[in-house]
Amino acid sequence: MTVSDVKRDLHACMNGVASAAMRQSDDYRVNFGVELPRLERLADEIDASLAPDLWKESVRECRILALMIQRRDDFSEELCDVWIEQIHTAEIAQIASMYLFQYLDYAVDKSLEWIASDEEIKQICGFTTLWKIRERNILTVNNITANDNVNYNNDAEAFTSRTLEEIIDQAQSAVISDNLFVKKIAQRWTSISRHTTY
Numbered sequence: 648m649t650v651s652d653v654k655r656d657l658h659a660c661m662n663g664v665a666s667a668a669m670r671q672s673d674d675y676r677v678n679f680g681v682e683l684p685r686l687e688r689l690a691d692e693i694d695a696s697l698a699p700d701l702w703k704e705s706v707r708e709c710r711i712l713a714l715m716i717q718r719r720d721d722f723s724e725e726l727c728d729v730w731i732e733q734i735h736t737a738e739i740a741q742i743a744s745m746y747l748f749q750y751l752d753y754a755v756d757k758s759l760e761w762i763a764s765d766e767e768i769k770q771i772c773g774f775t776t777l778w779k780i781r782e783r784n785i786l787t788v789n790n791i792t793a794n795d796n797v798n799y800n801n802d803a804e805a806f807t808s809r810t811l812e813e814i815i816d817q818a819q820s821a822v823i824s825d826n827l828f829v830k831k832i833a834q835r836w837t838s839i840s841r842h843t844t845y
Contacts, residue, residue, distance in 0.1 A: 648693055650700050650709070657708045660685055678707035683742075690715040702730065710739055714746045724753055731761070731772060737828040740768050744775035754780060755810065762817040767826045774821070774832040777814055781806070815839065 661679040681689075686708060693701075695716045702713035727748070734740050748754055754776055761773030806814070818836035821829050 648697065650697065650704065653689070653693060653697070653701065653709065653712065654704075654706070656689060657681055657706070660689075676705040681708050683711070686711050687715065702733070707739070711742055711746075714739075714743050717747055719747065719750050722747065722751060724757065727751065727753075727757060731769060734768050734772070737768070737771055737826075740771040741775050741828070744772050744779055748772060748776040749779035749783070755806070759810070759813060762814065762821070767824065767829050770821055770824070770829045771826075771832065774814075774818065774829070774836060777806075778832060778835060811839075 657679045660681045690712050693712060693716050695718045698713045698717040701709040701716075704710070730743070734743060748758070751757065758773040758776040758780075761769040762777070764770060764773070815836055818833040821833035822837055824830045824833065
């Protein structure tokens with residue numbers, strides 16, 4: 648399957664009403680209004696090697712498919728830095744966190760870097776990625792001290808007390824953001840007590 652084949656399939660799945668609404672509200676040069684479940688099914692038919700070419704397209708669905716099929720073990724920190732600079736909508740930021748960023752070996756460290764940024768897209772990616780990691784890894788933080796050596800890897804992400812405090816401190820600053828998406832995800836984090844079971 649080529650990028651042209653993918654675009655042809657996307658055009659066949661086009662939702663005109665959703666597409667028109669997105670064009671008015673988001674920064675997409677082209678979009679087909681295709682829903683995530685349908686994109687997930689299409690992603691199953693696309694070879695992962697096509698991810699970089701799909702990402703280069705200024706098409707909403709191509710970008711989403713790239714995030715869905717990108718091999719995590721081939722996604723270097725340097726490439727991650729390039730891709731995040733090319734994210735221009737909150738939707739793609741959230742989808743990137745959901746389908747790719749949360750599974751990266753360096754996800755926690757990179758997300759901590761992003762939430763400290765002044766750039767709203769990076770903040771959305773950082774807070775959302777950390778939240779997704781939290782949802783996947785229900786952990787008790789009470790027994791983890793700042794001096795503990797916690798291994799942040801694909802199978803066992805964890806937040807030390809110090810990391811959790813950093814996230815919540817950054818979230819407390821972010822809740823005053825004018826960006827609704829930043830504010831919403833930051834509010835999730837500020838509602839957490841430092842001594843809650845995760």
